[in-house]
Amino acid sequence: MSPALPDLFVQPLRGILERLPSHAADTLEEIRIRENRPLEIGYAGRHGFVDQDGALTADYRKAYMPGREECRALLERVTNHSLYAVEEELRRGYVTVAGGHRIGLAGRAVLERGAVAHLKDIAGFNVRIARARSGCAAAVLPGILDLKAGTVKHTLIVSPPQQGKTTLLRDLVRSISSGDWNHPAAIRWGGRKVGVVDERSEIAACEAGVPTFDLGPRCDVLDACPKAEGIMMMVRSLSPEVVAVDEIGRPEDADALNEALHAGVRVLATAHATSLADVFARPVLARLAEDCVFGAYVIVSRSGGQVRYRIVAAEDAVREVKARSMPAIRSPAAQLEAQGP
């Protein structure tokens, strides 16, 4: 477990988590704490329940159940004793704590004029552990270089949740800003100025404005800034050569990305999607994809503990998606042929 993490929990929860078997502790991805319900962890792509002694069990009836006091204390630690100071985060349903760990919250929504104002009676926590996997970009970076322009292509990283998008993005940022291109033609390029718009404070995990993850020497971070506005602020004032953003998907994100593209800035972005076909099915992403805004797609997938990256160039992506959708939605020409003599 990372050093800051145990501080979040009170005894006996803390002791239980510290006694986890080492193979689970080293690959820990999630800790799920639900009031008066079994304690669960996710590790190495699997999940398991945790009993009184920190041992893993498949039987949820044997698992430890965190009580009300433990949950209350956890909530206080997560919010630094100040629920009033994280109202905005509660509205979005998660809080990011020191070390970049994101804590998803489940509770009762309080509505104000029909929209979610914040959460109360919070009784479910999903602690997602942030990890820096230094070096995971080395496999991807050569595939997304734009050798003519001497920088990276506009790249969209796609995968379902929890497969390592943010981890990859973080390491790409580090590699680009420190000049670890891992390509023979790029040895003399040096690092590029990278701007990170870190809306969820997950990429850089800033504490008082300073990134706690290594993002290389030439990196600026706009912490907790909405993506669309942040991208514009970045371009206007911090002259980045590459802008990195996490989880795009809203219409205003697309507009801001378009602006950045035309300002001569390269963009690295991530999005939730299981496959390329999904990218072309989501309205905002589809618009960007069909305009051939992105030069390359990286599809992250995981089986067991192994993370795999597939890099697809934009033209191939369009072709691949069209080829797949052909049998289902036949083009008029194809239909005519089928009806012919």
Added chain:
Amino acid sequence: MMKLAGALLVLFAGTMIGYLQAARFAARPRQIRQLTHALQRLETEIQYGQTPLPEAIGRLAAIVQPPVSALFAEISETLSRADGTTVRECWDRTLRSGWSATSMKKPEMEAMLRLGATLGGSGREDQIKHIRLAMHQLQAEEVSARDEQHRYEKMSRSLGVLGAALVVIIML
């Protein structure tokens, strides 16, 4: 000769007791006023600064005078230590153990304890409401404390002197 020295000592001690008692009567409304000011500041910190509670309470310690400031300083320190103590526990423990060092009485403490049970545990609007409520209660206590001060401050001073004089007369 010995008798005279003893009489003087008794007179001095009695006077001192009277003066100390009077000082407590005078200090109580002053300290309640300080608490009210502190809560006003806390309201601002929460409303406009959205300052996290450990830091906000730390700032309160700086704007009030001892012995009240010591209470806030201790709470802030315990909360910053991040050992899993909740605000309610820490607030309760500190106020109950530290209250006797101040000149304030039980009703003020009750009002502060009630506030501590809700502090940090809800949204901004709600926090402000609770703080305002505690401030109103403190203001009411301040009025009654001033009343007591007027009535008993001078009296306890003269009571001290006169009581000592009575003992001296009996002794002689």
